[in-house]
Amino acid sequence: MPPSLKCVTEIRLAPRLSGAPIADHALLSDCHCAALVTIDGSVDWLCFPRFDSPSVFGRLLDADAGHWSIRPADHYTVSRRYLDRTLVLETTFSCPAGTVVLTDALAMGPDNRGHALGKGAPRLMIRSVTCTEGTVPVEVSYAPRPEYGLLRPLLSTVDGGVTARGGAEWLVFSAPVSMDIAGSTATAHLPMSAGQTHYFALHRSTLEEEPAWIWSQAQLADRLDATVEAWESWSEMHQHYQGPWRELVHHSGRVLQGLTFQPSGAIVAAATTSLPEAIGGERNWDYRFSWVRDASFTMEALWVAACPDEASDFFEFMTTAAAGSIGPGTPLQIMFGVGGEHDLSERTLPHLAGWRDSRPVRVGNGAWVQQQIDVYGELLGAAHRLADQITEVDDETLAFLTALAESAAQRWREPDQGIWEVRGEPRHFLYSKVMCWMALDRAIKLAGALRAGHRVDAWRQIRDEIWQTVISEGWNDKAGAFTQYYGSSDLDAANLMMPIVGFLPADDPRMLATIDAIADRLTDDRGLVYRYSTEAGVDGLAGTEGAFLLCTFWLAQALAMAGQVSRARAVFERAAAYTNDVGLLAEEVDTESGELLGNFPQALSHIGLINAAWAISQADSTA
Structure with missing residues (x-):
């Protein structure tokens, strides 16, 4: 059979810290910047707001240069794919007691259907995690390290998430649950059961721009749906x-x-x-x-x-x-x-x-x-x-x-x-x-x-x-x-x-x-x-x-x-x-x-x- 877009299932007993095979990464893009996500559910590369900007997450190049992971706390097998005709990534974790699906995207702008893909992109990364069956404990680890890992920003809890300040960056992390902060890393443990969905997001601005803000669950759901539609529409038209x-x-x-x-x-x-x-x-x-x-x-x-x-x-x-x-x-x-x-x-x-x-x-x-x-x-x-x-x-x-x-x-x-x-x-x-x-x-x-x-x-x-x-x-x-x-x-x-x-x-x-x-x-x-x-x-x-x-x-x-x-x-x-x-x-x-x-x-x-x-x-x- 000729090569096609494959779906590989691998057993993961423990998360890797760094040096993941290059082939284990998937691309996200909003036609302004790019992120790479590992098969383990970790964002190990993200440069805001342009492709050539300093990284916010850089674990791709050093274990201490920042990451954002969402994965089950239990042992799991994993498979992933892009949603049809998009660059929106879907990763499925199958655990002994249940299954969760992680969906990742760099958000497109509000009017990107069919043309001008990426115009007005809000500099927003969205991650949704859904438990589709059984019960699964999920771990979230958010460790921003701006300027290629040089900075360990000051993290502060706010209503609906966490802010990060350091250098010229203003990062706002939207979360549906309270996060525990230790130094410059925020973590959370989510017991999830069938039918539950949680949205997380990272929004970025600089000190000279309008500050980033917390996004509600409904806003993130709408923006993720619109991003899928934007890619589908572009593919259909082009x-x-x-x-x-x-x-x-x-x-x-x-x-x-x-x-x-x-x-x-x-x-x-x-x-x-x-x-x-x-x-x-x-x-x-x-x-x-x-x-x-x-x-x-x-x-x-x-x-x-x-x-x-x-x-x-x-x-x-x-x-x-x-x-x-x-x-x-x-x-x-x-x-x-x-x-x-x-x-x-x-x-x-x-x-x-x-x-x-x-x-x-x-x-x-x-x-x-x-x-x-x-x-x-x-x-x-x-x-x-x-x-x-x-x-x-x-x-x-x-x-x-x-x-x-x-x-x-x-x-x-x-x-x-x-x-x-x-x-x-x-x-x-x-x-x-x-x-x-x-x-x-x-x-x-x-x-x-x-x-x-x-x-x-x-x-x-x-x-x-x-x-x-x-x-x-x-x-x-x-x-x-x-x-x-x-x-x-x-x-x-x-x-x-x-x-x-x-x-x-x-x-x-x-x-x-x-x-x-x-x-x-x-x-x-x-x-x-x-x-x-x-x-x-x-x-x-x-x-x-x-x-x-x-x-x-x-x-x-x-x-x-x-x-x-x-x-x-x-x-x-x-x-x-x-x-x-x-x-x-x-x-x-x-x-x-x-x-x-x-x-x-x-x-x-x-x-x-x-x-x-x-x-x-x-x-x-x-x-």
């Missing part, structure tokens, strides 16, 4: 893909939507920071920002999975964010904060132990200062794919898109850090050249809409020059394939994008040889694809990393485009099998244990899943 693995594709579309910052149109690469690419290694990065590349890929994937009516917002965000950062002598910055911020300076948080002692924990990302010339192609590729959705963009956006093509024409000969953001010396990476070709190819096709017909001849001449150079300089007879950079014999999975973007047909003999070389020599024992060989030392970092799920889906997509559909299906299912019990993927898979690694959930992995499924469906329809 999701129409009917091909193979429909459930996984639609769910991946919702995940990508959940990684969108509604106020600006920015899209983050993942909901977390510093989840490692190898346990105990240094490849730990903050992914809570909007990469031009990842966001552009997201918009293209949403074209398949979710009819992106946010396309205009995205391009307007990019235009505004990039203002002043592109032009003659000025390369496009490759990533921005979700509000359009440019300075994303990287620092470490030495007080945090890291997930399973994987240090350092980083916030910010030093890659913001890198030159990566592929970004011009990815943005113009998204603009071309979404041309029907961006027919009414303003003159500034049209000028921005034209400037992208001009920059690609000027910069394609320059070395850069490439798609994998190597921290070694710049090189002439093949993928970057191909993306500059793509920038000009798509600009030529968009020339009428861009009002740039007078530039077509010059663009065509440079596009063809790039093509000839890549063919002559990028092929390596020793490797029998296109390789990572000019003069290299090392393979790079990014070259699987060559047929995907139309640089060469997938059944071209050189492309078939490259596909086979990657499948044979750049995979682990499970058949999952590495990005490149870390042994070559090109990335300037110590240690190794896991197999990369996006690259494995690229292999499936390229095989489908080459007409090798059964082989493509096998590769797709091999990668999709690593979705966790609620259909989420991290960035990588550990080559020894098979455990998910890297930031989570990872937009690129879900993008790869969507596009590979689409390619296989198209190959099936033309077979």
Whole structure:
């Protein structure tokens, strides 16, 4: 059977304190910020009010960095799922004497049905617990630790809940029962019987804003119902893909939507920071920002999975964010904060132990200062794919898109850090050249809409020059394939994008040889694809990393485009099998244990899943 959204039941004899497997987490989103909830019913990651804000709960990265758990006091088995067509999580705990169901959501705004998902979101996390049969004692532990666990706030009881004050945060915890406070942790024990439901909530503001307040049980019930309806309505309006693995594709579309910052149109690469690419290694990065590349890929994937009516917002965000950062002598910055911020300076948080002692924990990302010339192609590729959705963009956006093509024409000969953001010396990476070709190819096709017909001849001449150079300089007879950079014999999975973007047909003999070389020599024992060989030392970092799920889906997509559909299906299912019990993927898979690694959930992995499924469906329809 093909992979689908699974429901796994596991026995839990005692709660874990930290270091839970990455796959044990589920995502909540209000299209402003994100939370991760463990299979044990603990919120171990929550950043208010934006994806990139300091965490309020950070036990994901350190046992003392805060959590909010709701779980039975007895031994239990547990299963969970997302409510149909939503990112509202339902966890069912089965105990010897009864069953309780925990429902978790980051609340949507009051008028989010069908459109503007997340607009006016109240910065509110809701958790309801219902006893559906028998009697179950339930434990609640609320331990906020703002600013990545640096603060232990002052907790005070108030009518209907608990307030927390510390630093710039004002947190109000709504509870239907009295809470016992010890230091900066509040706890409660609830004997529940069949038919009882209790709602808990966390509301957040800052000292400069209107204070957060206690929510009544009726208000929380209404807001939770409205959040479910908002997701259902959005899915009904936007999701129409009917091909193979429909459930996984639609769910991946919702995940990508959940990684969108509604106020600006920015899209983050993942909901977390510093989840490692190898346990105990240094490849730990903050992914809570909007990469031009990842966001552009997201918009293209949403074209398949979710009819992106946010396309205009995205391009307007990019235009505004990039203002002043592109032009003659000025390369496009490759990533921005979700509000359009440019300075994303990287620092470490030495007080945090890291997930399973994987240090350092980083916030910010030093890659913001890198030159990566592929970004011009990815943005113009998204603009071309979404041309029907961006027919009414303003003159500034049209000028921005034209400037992208001009920059690609000027910069394609320059070395850069490439798609994998190597921290070694710049090189002439093949993928970057191909993306500059793509920038000009798509600009030529968009020339009428861009009002740039007078530039077509010059663009065509440079596009063809790039093509000839890549063919002559990028092929390596020793490797029998296109390789990572000019003069290299090392393979790079990014070259699987060559047929995907139309640089060469997938059944071209050189492309078939490259596909086979990657499948044979750049995979682990499970058949999952590495990005490149870390042994070559090109990335300037110590240690190794896991197999990369996006690259494995690229292999499936390229095989489908080459007409090798059964082989493509096998590769797709091999990668999709690593979705966790609620259909989420991290960035990588550990080559020894098979455990998910890297930031989570990872937009690129879900993008790869969507596009590979689409390619296989198209190959099936033309077979």
